Amino acid sequence: MSARVIDGKSFAAGLRARVATEVAAFKAATGVTPGLAVVLVGEDPASQVYVRNKGRETLAAGMASFEHRMAATTSQEQLLALIASLNTDDTVHGILVQLPLPKHIDEAAVLAAIDPAKDVDGFHVVNAGLLATGGQGLVPCTPLGCLMLLEDTLGDLSGLEAVVIGRSNIVGKPMAQLLLGKSCTVTIAHSRTRDLPSVVRRADIVVAAVGRPEMVKADWIKPGATVIDVGINRVPADEPGKTRLVGDVAYGEVSRVAGAVTPVPGGVGPMTIACLLLNTLTAAQARHG
Amino acid sequence: MSARVIDGKSFAAGLRARVATEVAAFKAATGVTPGLAVVLVGEDPASQVYVRNKGRETLAAGMASFEHRMAATTSQEQLLALIASLNTDDTVHGILVQLPLPKHIDEAAVLAAIDPAKDVDGFHVVNAGLLATGGQGLVPCTPLGCLMLLEDTLGDLSGLEAVVIGRSNIVGKPMAQLLLGKSCTVTIAHSRTRDLPSVVRRADIVVAAVGRPEMVKADWIKPGATVIDVGINRVPADEPGKTRLVGDVAYGEVSRVAGAVTPVPGGVGPMTIACLLLNTLTAAQARHG
Numbered sequence: 001m002s003a004r005v006i007d008g009k010s011f012a013a014g015l016r017a018r019v020a021t022e023v024a025a026f027k028a029a030t031g032v033t034p035g036l037a038v039v040l041v042g043e044d045p046a047s048q049v050y051v052r053n054k055g056r057e058t059l060a061a062g063m064a065s066f067e068h069r070m071a072a073t074t075s076q077e078q079l080l081a082l083i084a085s086l087n088t089d090d091t092v093h094g095i096l097v098q099l100p101l102p103k104h105i106d107e108a109a110v111l112a113a114i115d116p117a118k119d120v121d122g123f124h125v126v127n128a129g130l131l132a133t134g135g136q137g138l139v140p141c142t143p144l145g146c147l148m149l150l151e152d153t154l155g156d157l158s159g160l161e162a163v164v165i166g167r168s169n170i171v172g173k174p175m176a177q178l179l180l181g182k183s184c185t186v187t188i189a190h191s192r193t194r195d196l197p198s199v200v201r202r203a204d205i206v207v208a209a210v211g212r213p214e215m216v217k218a219d220w221i222k223p224g225a226t227v228i229d230v231g232i233n234r235v236p237a238d239e240p241g242k243t244r245l246v247g248d249v250a251y252g253e254v255s256r257v258a259g260a261v262t263p264v265p266g267g268v269g270p271m272t273i274a275c276l277l278l279n280t281l282t283a284a285q286a287r288h289g
Numbered sequence: 290m291s292a293r294v295i296d297g298k299s300f301a302a303g304l305r306a307r308v309a310t311e312v313a314a315f316k317a318a319t320g321v322t323p324g325l326a327v328v329l330v331g332e333d334p335a336s337q338v339y340v341r342n343k344g345r346e347t348l349a350a351g352m353a354s355f356e357h358r359m360a361a362t363t364s365q366e367q368l369l370a371l372i373a374s375l376n377t378d379d380t381v382h383g384i385l386v387q388l389p390l391p392k393h394i395d396e397a398a399v400l401a402a403i404d405p406a407k408d409v410d411g412f413h414v415v416n417a418g419l420l421a422t423g424g425q426g427l428v429p430c431t432p433l434g435c436l437m438l439l440e441d442t443l444g445d446l447s448g449l450e451a452v453v454i455g456r457s458n459i460v461g462k463p464m465a466q467l468l469l470g471k472s473c474t475v476t477i478a479h480s481r482t483r484d485l486p487s488v489v490r491r492a493d494i495v496v497a498a499v500g501r502p503e504m505v506k507a508d509w510i511k512p513g514a515t516v517i518d519v520g521i522n523r524v525p526a527d528e529p530g531k532t533r534l535v536g537d538v539a540y541g542e543v544s545r546v547a548g549a550v551t552p553v554p555g556g557v558g559p560m561t562i563a564c565l566l567l568n569t570l571t572a573a574q575a576r577h578g
Contacts, residue, residue: 129418132466133458159483167469169422176477177421180456183481185488188465192472194448199474 003227004260006149012270015148016061019277023062026285034284035064036094036120036276037086041079041105042072047098054096054273061277066092076105080113087115093287094120094280117286120279123170131177138279143175145271146207146228147182153226153260154205158183163200165189165216165248166209171230175207196220208248218253227254227261230268292516293549295438301559304437305350308566312351315574323573324353325383325409325565326375330368330394331361336387343385343562350566355381365394369402376404382576383409383569406575409568412459420466427568432464434560435496435517436471442515442549443494447472452489454478454505454537455498460519464496485509497537507542516543516550519557 027033036058040051051067058065068082079101086092095118101107111119116126122140130137150157162184166172172188179186189199191210200206200220208216209230221227231248247264255261262268316322325347329340340356347354357371368390375381384407390396400408405415411429419426439446451473455461461477468475478488480499489495489509497505498519510516520537536553544550551557 125418125422125424126414127418128421129414129416132417132421132462133414135414159481161483173421173469180462180477180479183479185476185478185482187474187476188469189474190469190472192448193474194450 003255003258004153005255006153006226006228006260006262006267008145008149008262008267009265009270011149011152012145012274015271015274016057016277019274019281020061023281026281026288027062030288032284032288033062033064033091034093034280035066035091036096036280037066037068037089037092039068039070039079039082039086039095039097041070041074041098042102044100047100051098054276057273057277058280061281063277063280064091072102074102074105076109079105079110083110083113087113087118092118093284094118094276096121096276118283120276120283122174122279128169128174131174134181138283139178140170140174141272141275141279142171142209142230142268143178143207144275144278146175146230146268147178148275149228149262149268149271150179150205150226151182156182157205160184160204161187161202162205162207163187163189163203164207164209165196165200166207166211166230168209171209172207175209179205179207206249210248212248213246214248214250216249216254218250218257221254221257223257224259225257227258228268229262229264232264232269292544292547293442294544295442295515295517295549295551295556297434297438297551297556298554298559300438300441301434301563304560304563305346305566308563308570309350312570315570315577316351319577321573321577322351322353322380323382323569324355324380325385325569326355326357326378326381328357328359328368328371328375328384328386330359330363330387331391333389336389340387343565346562346566347569350570352566352569353380361391363391363394365398368394368399372399372402376402376407381407382573383407383565385410385565407572409565409572411463411568417458417463420463423470427572428467429459429463430561430564430568431460431498431519431557432467432496433564433567435464435519435557436467437564438517438551438557438560439468439494439515440471445471446494449473449493450476450491451494451496452476452478452492453496453498454485454489455496455500455519457498460498461496464498468494468496495538499537501537502535503537503539505538505543507539507546510543510546512546513548514546516547517557518551518553521553521558 055065116124122138127137162179167190197220207228213233229247229249237244344354405413411427416426451468456479486509496517502522518536518538526533
C-alpha cells in the first residue's frame with residue numbers, strides 16, 4: 001500500500017487564488033489595497049530569495065508589496081525606527097522582518113516592536129498569547145499551513161491523537177495549540193522524549209518539525225497515519241558535489257506505511273508563503289471592517 | 290503498597306515562610322513594601338471567603354493588602370477606572386480581580402486592562418504569550434503550585450511522560466506549558482479524547498483539572514505514577530444534608546496504585562494562595578531591581 005501524497009504545492013496554489021479573489025472583493029468594497037512590508041537586513045542569499053518570492057506572490061495576489069532592504073551594518077535603533085514608521089503607515093497591513101537578523105541586533109526586541117495587529121508572522125508575544133488562550137490573533141504561517149493540509153486530508157480532526165515532534169516557538173508549540181483547538185489529543189515530543197518511536201506510533205497525526213534529515217522512520221508510524229513533514233534539510237546527493245532537499249521524515253519508507261504524507265519539496269513549504277498572504281488579508285480585513 | 294501523600298498544605302506553609310523571608314529582605318534593601326490589590330465586585334459568599342483569606346495571608350507575609358469591594362451593580366467603566374488607577378499606583382505591585390464577575394461585565398476586557406507586569410493571576414494575554422514562548426512573565430498560580438509540588442516530589446522532570454487532563458486557560462493549558470518547559474513529554478487530554486483511561490495510563494505524571502468528582506480511577510494510573518489533583522468538587526456526604534470535598538481523582542483507590550498523590554483538601558488548594566504571594570513578590574522585585 002502506498003500513502004496518498006498530500007500535494008501542498010497544488011493546495012497552496014488554490015489558497016493563493018482564493019486569497020486573490022478575496023483581495024479583489026476587499027478592494028472593491030473598501031477602496032483599500034492590503035499591503036505587506038518585508039524588511040531584509042543584510043545580504044543573506046537564501047533570505048534574498050525568500051524576500052523576492054514573497055514580494056512576487058504578494059503582487060500576484062493583488063496586494064501591495066513594500067520591500068525595505070537595509071545594510072548588514074544597520075543599527076538596531078535604525079531598524080526599530082523603520083518598524084515604528086511601518087506601524088503607523090496606513091498602507092501597510094502586514095510587517096514581516098526576515099530572519100535571521102545580523103548578530104548585533106536583538107531579534108526578540110525587534111519582533112516585540114511590531115504592532116501585533118500587523119504581525120503577519122504571528123511571532124509577537126500577544127499573538128502567541130491569543131493562540132494559547134483561544135483568542136483571535138495572527139497565527140504563525142507554517143503551522144497554519146500544516147493545519148489546513150490536515151483538515152483538507154482528514155476533515156474533522158476532533159478526538160484524533162496528534163504527536164508534534166519539536167517544540168520551537170515558530171512551528172512546534174503553535175502547531176500543538178492549533179491541533180488542541182481542533183480537539184485533538186495532543187502530545188508534544190522533543191529531543192528529551194524517551195522512546196520517541198513508541199510515542200510517535202500512537203499518533204493518527206504526526207507533525208515532524210525538528211530539522212533532522214529523514215529522522216522519522218517507517219516503523220515509527222502507525223499504519224494509515226497522516227504525516228506532515230515540516231523539515232527542509234539540504235543533504236549531499238548521490239552525484240558528487242550536488243545536494244538535494246529532504247524532510248525530517250524518511251519519505252520513501254514512510255509512504256509505504258502512512259495513510260497520507262507530505263513530500264519535500266512540494267508539501268508544507270509552499271503553504272508558508274500562501275498563509276503569509278492570507279494573514280496579510282486577514283490583518284487588512286480586521287483593520288477595515 | 291500505598292502512595293506517598295503529597296502534603297500541599299505543609300509545602301505551602303513552607304513557601305509562604307520563604308516568601309515572608311524574601312519580602313523582609315526586599316523591604317530592607319529597597320524600602321518598598323510589596324502590595325497586592327484584590328478587587329471584589331458583588332457579594333458572592335465563596336468569593337468573599339477567598340478575598341478575606343488572600344488579604345490575611347498577604348499581611349502575614351509582610352506585604353501590604355488593598356481590598357477594593359464594589360457593589361454588584363458596578364458598571365464595567367467604573368471597574369476599568371479602578372484598574373487604571375491601580376495600574377499607575379506605585380504602592381500596588383499585584384492586581385487580582387476576583388472571578389467570577391457579574392454577568393453585565395466583560396471579564397476578558399477587565400483582565401486585558403490589567404498591566405501585565407501587575408497581573409499576578411497570570412491570565413493576561415501577554416503573560417500567556419510569554420509562557421507559551423519561554424519568556425519571563427507571571428505564571429498562573431494553580432499550575433505554578435502544581436509544578437512546585439511535582440519538582441519537590443520527583444526532582445528533575447526531564448523526559449517524563451506527563452498527561453494533563455483538561456485544557457482550560459487557567460490550569461490545563463499553562464500546566465502543559467510549564468511541564469514542557471521542564472522537558473516532559475506532554476500530552477493534553479480533554480473531553481474529546483478517545484479512550485482517556487489508556488491515555489492516562491501512559492503517564493509518569495498525571496495532572497487532573499476537569500472539575501468532575503472522582504473521575505480518574507485506579508485502573509487509569511500506571512503503578513508508581515505521580516498524581517496531582519486540581520479538582521475541588523463538593524458532593525453529598527454520607528450523613529444526610531451534609532457535603533464533603535472531593536477531587537477529580539478517586540483518591541482512595543488511586544492511592545493504592547500511584548507512587549504519590551495529592552489529597553483534596555490539603556493538596557493543590559493551599560498552593561494557589563501561596564503562589565499568589567510569590568507572584569506579588571516577583572512582580573515587586575521585577576519593578577524594583
